[in-house]
Each structure stands twice: as structure tokens, then as C-alpha cells.
Amino acid sequence: MKPTLLALFCAFGLAGSISASTNVTVQANSGTNALPAKTSRSAPAVQAPSPGLPVPAVKKSPGYPFRGKLVSVNAPAGIIKIGKSTYYISPETKLMINGAQGRLVDFKPGQSVVGYARKAPDGRAFAVSLRIGEKPEAAGTSTKN
Numbered sequence: 081m082k083p084t085l086l087a088l089f090c091a092f093g094l095a096g097s098i099s100a101s102t103n104v105t106v107q108a109n110s111g112t113n114a115l116p117a118k119t120s121r122s123a124p125a126v127q128a129p130s131p132g133l134p135v136p137a138v139k140k141s142p143g144y145p146f147r148g149k150l151v152s153v154n155a156p157a158g159i160i161k162i163g164k165s166t167y168y169i170s171p172e173t174k175l176m177i178n179g180a181q182g183r184l185v186d187f188k189p190g191q192s193v194v195g196y197a198r199k200a201p202d203g204r205a206f207a208v209s210l211r212i213g214e215k216p217e218a219a220g221t222s223t224k225n
Contacts, residue, residue, distance in 0.1 A: 178213035
């Protein structure tokens with residue numbers, strides 16, 4: 081048997097607020113008092129960027145300049161030490177010796193170097209550039225005498 085909401089409201093004295101012509105039925109569970117299973121909410125869908133809009137670039141970690149005397153050079157491992165600081169050399173590191181492209185094996189302990197480094201997410205400092213000697217002049221500039 082399907083009890084109607086009108087019958088339920090009448091039993092509790094609330095029938096005055098509902099019209100007599102309303103016919104709403106409630107289906108009762110057959111013999112169980114189980115509550116309906118909880119449903120989980122899913123995360124909202126992420127929309128892909130529109131084709132005409134620019135995609136924001138991933139921000140690189142800020143870098144910092146460094147200078148000092150080379151304490152040690154481990155060319156096979158790609159590691160140099162300047163003072164108490166350790167810098168890792170990657171294949172992308174720009175190595176310069178007196179204005180020309182150099183190799184890490186050409187860097188010797190005791191030489192004065194300058195460079196620019198960035199911290200990796202794991203905390204290691206990677207040299208972006210490393211230079212011995214004078215800074216090369218930029219194209220289109222001249223020195224004043």
C-alpha cells in the first residue's frame with residue numbers, strides 16, 4: 081500500500097497548508113529501515129583553454145649572481161665548488177673563457193669566476209652561466225677610450 085503525503089500531513093495536523101487536490105505519493109521501503117546510500121561528489125571538470133587565448137608560462141625560479149675563486153672542479157660529475165658553495169653544471173650551462181665558449185675541463189681551481197645560478201626544486205644550485213676572464217662585449221656596443 082502506498083501512503084500519500086496528504087494522509088501523512090493530516091495525521092500530524094498539517095493538512096491546512098496543503099491543497100486537497102495535491103496528489104503526491106511516497107514510496108516506502110519494503111521491510112527495511114536502511115537509509116539511501118551516500119553519493120560522493122566529484123571535482124568539477126577543468127576546461128581546456130580556448131584556442132585564441134595565450135597559455136600562461138611556467139614561472140622559473142629566480143636566479144642570483146655569484147663570484148669567487150674555484151676551490152674544486154669535478155668535470156665528469158659536473159660539479160664545481162666556489163668557497164663553501166656547490167654548483168651543478170648541466171648541458172645547458174653556458175661556459176665562457178675569455179669571451180670564447182669553453183669546456184668544464186678547462187676550468188682550474190684557483191681561478192676567479194663569475195656566474196649566474198638558479199635553485200632547483202630539490203634545493204640544488206644549478207649554474208646557468210659560468211665565466212672566466214673579461215665579460216664579452218655585446219653586439220653593437222663599443223668601448224670608450
